[in-house]
Amino acid sequence: MHKEIQTIYLDSAAMMNDVHAGLSSGKKDSEYYHEGEPLTIRLDTIRQLRKETSADGSMSYYRLRVSDDYHDDILVSKEQGEKIKATLLKENEPIAKELNILSTVIRNLYELLRARLH
Numbered sequence: 001m002h003k004e005i006q007t008i009y010l011d012s013a014a015m016m017n018d019v020h021a022g023l024s025s026g027k028k029d030s031e032y033y034h035e036g037e038p039l040t041i042r043l044d045t046i047r048q049l050r051k052e053t054s055a056d057g058s059m060s061y062y063r064l065r066v067s068d069d070y071h072d073d074i075l076v077s078k079e080q081g082e083k084i085k086a087t088l089l090k091e092n093e094p095i096a097k098e099l100n101i102l103s104t105v106i107r108n109l110y111e112l113l114r115a116r117l118h
Contacts, residue, residue, distance in 0.1 A: 001043045001099075003087065007036035008061060008075045029054035033061070039074065041066070044103045049085055051078075 015032045018024040033054070041064075048065035062081025064074040076084065 001087075002040055003043055003084065004038055004040045005074070005076055005080055005084065006038050008033050008077055009036045010075070028058035029056045030059035033059055033075075036075075041074070043084070043088060044099060046084070046088065049081065049088065051081065 011032050011034055015024070015029075018027065045066050046064050047067070048063075050063045050065065051060065052063050053060050060078045062076050062078065062084070064076060064081075064084070066072055066074060
């Protein structure tokens with residue numbers, strides 16, 4: 001199953017510029033998060049969905065872990081994360097159960113083969 005999501009990102013360059021210029025006092029971390037490009041992703045590629053907050057607690061968001069490299073993580077808003085979570089937790093669809101089992105088996109085979117090659 002595919003879903004279009006609206007991503008967000010932390011503008012760390014602007015944050016560091018403000019810190020070095022002394023302009024960061026009084027600004028909340030949430031001011032440095034901006035909307036990114038919309039993405040269409042396969043929901044079965046999400047390995048973990050984790051709720052996080054910014055350092056000063058001014059913003060909550062979800063981190064979608066899609067690979068072993070944290071640089072590939074996708075940040076989405078709290079509302080978007082809740083919708084994805086609800087979609088992932090649907091257990092009434094038999095096709096979703098079968099796809100979940102199949103993707104788990106394939107992922108396990110991939111990890112086994114990767115371990116044997118190293």
